[in-house]
Amino acid sequence: MRVVIAEDLALLRDGMRRLLEDNGFEVVDAVGDADALVHAVRREQPQVAIVDIRLPPGFRDEGLRAALELRRTAPGTAVLVVSQYVEHAYASELLAEAGGGGVGYLLKDRVVDVDDFVDAVRRVGEGGTALDPEVVSQLLGRRGASPVDQLTPREREVLELMAEGRSNAAIATALVLTVGAVEKHIASIFQKLRLAPSDTDHRRVLAVLAYLQDSESA
C-alpha cells in the first residue's frame, strides 16, 4: 500500500516512515507542510495520506484543512489525520467530508500499539474508517436520553468498536466472541437504533457514525 506522510517534526516523520515500511507499506513521500502534502498527493496518488493536524506555517489546523481539501480534490486518496489531541469538532468536519469512507482520525499515541495502528492505516486505505476511541466516547457520552440508552452493555461495547471503524472479525477478536455472535449483536443494535441493515462492514460503520452525528446535532 502506497502512503504519503505529512508531519513537521522530523523525529516523528522518520519514526513513522520506519514503522510503516517495516510493516509492508511503501512510503512514497514524507513531507513537512500542508502545501507539500497536496503536491505530493497529486504527484504520487497514494492510497493513504497520513496527516498531522498541526502543520507549518501557522501551526494551527493546516493539516486538517489540507486533508479536507484532499478528500474533495483527490478522492482516490484516503486520509488518516493524526494529532496530539482529539476534538470531536474536527471528527465531525472529517466525517462530513467522508462520503463513502476513507477517512480516519486518531491520537498520535495510538502508534504505540503498532499492530492496531497498522490495521487502522490499512482499513482507511481500503475505504474504511478509523475513529479514535476518545472521539467515540465523546460522541456517545454527550447525548441525553436516546435510543443508545436502550442498548445492553455488551451491545454498547460492540457499538463503540464499530464506531471506531473495526470489522466484525476484529470486534469478535477484541471481545472474545464468535463472528456470529457479533453479527447478532449488530442486528439488534440496528433494530434498536432503527437503522436500515447494510451488507458490508464499512457501510455499517458509516451508518452508525451518521446516526451518532445526527442525533448529536438534534
Place this chain on the structure above:
Amino acid sequence: MSSTKRLLTPLVQSDTYLVFVFLFAAVPLGAAVLGLLIGGWVATGVLLVTPLVVPAVVTFRVGTGLLAAGDAALARHLLGTDVRPRLASGGKGWWGRGKAVATDTAFWLQQTYLVIRMTVGFALAVGMASLAGASLFFLTYPAWYRWSELHIRSWHFDTFGHSWVLVPAGAIGVVATAWIARALGVVSRWLVTGLLAERTPSLPRLTTRDLRLRALRIHAAVSGGVSLILVAIWALAGHGYFWPEWPLMPLLLLVLGTHAWVEVVEDVPQLRRHRALLIHIGLVVQFSVFYVLIWALTSRGYFWPVWPILAALITVGLHGAGASIWRATQLRRRVGVLETTRAGAVDEQEANLRRIERDLHDGAQARLVALGMNLGLAEQKLASDPEAAQQLVAEARAGLVEALGELRDLARGIHPPVLTDRGLPAALASLADRSAIPVTVDVDLPERPPAAVETAAYFVAAESLANAAKHAGPATVTIAIRRHGNLLDVRITDDGRGGANPGGSGLTGLRRRVEALDGRLEVTSPAGGPTTIHAELPCES
C-alpha cells in the same frame, strides 16, 4: 358578557385580597420603621464622634435589614415576588464595618423603601380601608337606612325605596376598589423588586452616539415645546410686540450650538479628553455672542456685556482647574488599579507556572523515568529471559500511553488548541463533551473576540465548571456567552448547592485573570444555590 366577567375577575381572585393584607401590614410595619429610624439616626448622631458609632450603625443596619427582609418575606407570600434583601454590609475590622454600612447602597435603598412603606403605604392602607368600607356600606345600604342619617345636600335616603339608589354606587365602588388594589399590587411588587432586590449592573450599555441622539431629541422636544407655549401665550395675549424672540433666541442658539459643538468635539479624537470643558467654552462663546448682539442691536452705550462675559469666563477657569485636578485624581486611581491588577496577574502567572512544573515533575516526568528503567531492564534480560523482557516492554508501553495522556491534559490546561483553531463555541462544546455533568453551551457572538479575551472567557467557564463539579454537585450547568457593546458577557450558572467561597484560590485566580484585562468577575452563590459566576470582559483597549 365576557367583558363584564373580566371586569369582575379581581373580585374573585385571591391575589386581590392578599394585596389588601400586604397594604394593611404597612400600619404595624410603619410603627416599627418609625421607631427604628428615630432610634437609628439619633444614636448615630449622638455617637458620631465616638467609636461607639460603629456598633450603633451596624445595629441600625441589621435592624433595617431585618425589617426589609420581613416585609420582603411578606411580599414573597402575598405578592409572589422573589426578593431576599441582605441583612449586613460586610466589611472587615472595626472601621471597615462602619464604612461598609455607610457605602452600602442596599442599606440606603432599604431605608428608602421602609420610609415609603411607612408614609405612602400607611396612607394607602387607610385610604383603601375607607374606600372598601364606604363601598360595602353603600352596597348594603338598604339594610342600614333606618339607623343612618346619610344625605347628600338636600337628598335624604331615608326610605327603603330611596336607599336603593346608593346600591349601584356601592357596587361600582367595590369593583373599583378591587381594581385599585390590583394596581397597587403591581406597584408594590415593582417597589419591592426595584428597591430591595440585589443589584446586578444592568446591561446593555448605550454608546455615546445613542446618548447624544437621545439628548438631541430631548433638547429639541423641550425647546420646541417651550417655543410653542411662548408663541401661543403671545398670540393669546393679543399679538403686539413679538417679545418671545428674546427667550427663543438663546434657547435655539443654545440647543443647536451645543449639539454642533458636541459633534465637532466628538469627532476629533485628540479633543475628547477635554470634551466637557470645550462644551463649556462653546456655551460661554455663544452667551457672549448673544450679549454682544443685544448690546449691538440696542443702545450701544456702556458695554455692559463685559460683566456677564467675565463671570462666564471665570466659571470656565474654575471648570478647567477642577477638570485637571479631577483628571490627576483619576490617573492616580487608575495607576493604583493597574498596580493591583498587575501584581495579581503576575502572582497568578507565577502560581500557574509552579503548578505546571509540579504536574510535570510528579506526572509525566516520573512516568518517563519509570519507563526508562523498564526499558533498561528489558535490554538486560533480552538475551537471558526474553519472556520477562517482553513483559517489561509491554509495561513500558502502557506507562508511555498514560504519560502521553497526562501531557495532553496538561497542554489543554495551558491552552486548548481547539480554542485557537475554532474559537469559543467549539472549545466550550469540547469542554462540555468532557464534563461528567450535562452542560448547556449557549454562545452567540457576532465575531471572534480578541485572543486574550477569548482565552480568559474560556478559562472562566472551564474553572467554574470544574468548581461546580467538585463542590456544588449540580444536575446541570449552563454556560452563556454574549456580546453587549464592547463587553463580552460570560455567565456560568449551576443548580448545585451554592455557598461558593469567592475568596477561594480557584475563584481568586479567575478574578485576577479577568481583572488583568480590565474586566470584572462577580460570584453569586447563596447557600442552597444556584451559583452564578458572571464575568464582563472589555473587548477593546
